[in-house]
Amino acid sequence: MHLPSTLLDGARQIASRLKAVSSSMAMTEQRLSYTLDSTLETVDKAEESATRFASHLGFPEDEVMQISMAVREGAVNAVLHGNAYAPEKKVMLAFEHTAEGMVVTIRDQGQGIDLSKIPNPLAPENLLKTSGRGIFLMRSFMDVVEIRPSRTGTEVKLIKHVPGSSGGGKEASQ
């Protein structure tokens, strides 16, 4: 089959970027996973990968943006608050296309977030705080946000229903 050179170049660029992204990676048609260092570069790469995966699934541009922002916030939390930039700790990131839609899992190796200490960023007394909006943005942009802290790390699961799929409708998140 003959493919246009621009398409081939694009595919090569994506393949090249993916290789550079992660220390280990496995990709199938429906699943893409990474094990990443606790660095700022990981945050950018998580966002870029989310953008590509969401675009591939056919989300409209504004929802691609929302998904990539939510994933970025999840990666920031994992790198900064979970692993605290510790070089020996990794961030596990996975994208899946399931019957529910696009499922993103972000897991860190920190001490586990204390959900009772997450303030409401919309409360008047918190409006001028300079941090504490990451989880709120994730919940604003995704259909489902599940946060599972443990003593060995925190796992965040983000779901966005694919347009036209059976999983539509906003669900309660924990």
Place this chain on the structure above:
Amino acid sequence: MTMKVGTRQVDGVAIVDCSGRITLGEGSVILRDTVRDLLSKGHKKILLNLADVNYIDSSGIGELVSAFTTTKNQGGELKLLKLTKKVNDLLQITKLYTVFDVKDDEAAAVKSFK
């Protein structure tokens, strides 16, 4: 694309033209350093032109809040100019639209400073 800033003075107001992304890391640091530098030089009327800011994350939002409160605490004023739809939407959902003085027209914004 990372963040770039250029500063100019119009009728006693320091206008900071920002472009790119205000995100965790370099973008937030550049904004912080620019505002602190202006304040240290006595420029207390600051207008952040965000017309070419196409992306901002929670850290960037935090940096805007920090710039606002730092300026206010030093007796100054910091306002925002020309938000893109994405940034506008973010300020709406975080309720910060009620905190910031947001302007669309540069000349009117400059005049609005006391």
